[in-house]
Amino acid sequence: MSTGLYGADPEELRQFARELEHANTVLLAVKSQLSARISSNLRWEGPDAFVFRHAWQSSYAPVLGQAAAMLEATAHTLQAQAAEQESASS
16 A cells, blocks of 8 residues: 655665675674685695685686675665655655
């Protein structure tokens, strides 16, 4: 049922943006921890290890970085939309 009201609660948008920024931080930390473990202290040799390390560096780690960047960009967009919502409502 529509009430004819459009927009969002600016504080709710800001809270969601903070949650996305936190998720970005966590994802980057996980990526960093895994990269360190895979590149330095993982005792694993042989062709499967080589293939996995290459896949991590060329595919998996960059995808995690891209996902983190998208979370951060979305958080910034939500912050801007919250400000726009307040301007439109005042």
